[in-house]
Amino acid sequence: MEYFASLEQTFFSIWIRETGWFFFSVLILHSLGMAFAVGINIAVNLRVLGVASRAPIHLMRRFMPIHHTALAAILVSGILLILAYPAKALTNIVFYVKILALGSALAITWHFSKSLMTTAGSETNRQSKLLAALALLLWFAGISAGRFLAYTHSILLASSFY
């Protein structure tokens, strides 16, 4: 906690919090990154579940570079948001629920990218469909946890207008 407090008092942390335009640029990057990273994941998982079944699964990997770019945007902006409010985020159990949900969902995507998306003519089966449904639920849970993070903190050392 002392460490979080000292981190919050660094020039950079204060600057992110109190420069309104920069803080909102980071939020925007986080939201846009979410839309495209989660969006493309949803498309892949829907395909595994049998929606758009005429689209070859292995070719869905051609959307993955955009997914990875968006993921990088989420990661960079997410780290900046944590730097702005380390005590608020890192003392909240909801933050760890979010990381766990997103990490598990990404692990399923990684599994698909190493299996179904590697060879032409891959067929989905019961197990892959269950995994895809689970991934969708994990994304929804992760997004919700991210939203609730803004409301459920118990410790707020640093505050600002926003």
Next chain:
Amino acid sequence: MDAFLAFSQASGIYAFMNSPWGWPTAESIHFIGLCLLVGTVGVFDLRMLGVGRGIPMAALHSLVPVGVAGYLLNVITGLMFFTSAPDQYLYNPAFQLKMLFMLVAGLNMLFFYSSAVAALHNTVDTDVAPPRALIIATVSLLCWSLIIICGRLITYYRPPYHWCIWC
């Protein structure tokens, strides 16, 4: 404006939104809805622009109903936000711009279904979308991205201290 608020209060939306879980729950659904929309309509737009070559465009088009479901989730939750605090939206430049881009996205979609969808389905075997579809896909992706940006900026402005085109 009072009418919106009266509706929200009479319908119980206002009480729900002001309960501890109400606002974040509606926001979560709003974010999930936007991901569903970008993951379907956005992916279809990207395909028209040349990402995912080899996937038949008509095949990806069947993702769109899921996007419509996401859009409906966002209209419902959006109305819940709006009617519960109309003054925070009506006088908010970010919200006004968001509605403008929603209108453009809507007209763009009408243009797509009236003039380009047939051309796309007729060119199932070719890998490149006709020029008109390229423009429509670009406008669509730009609009939805700007809608997300403006949506995120709504809390940057705190009406009534900001500029408004009709007040």
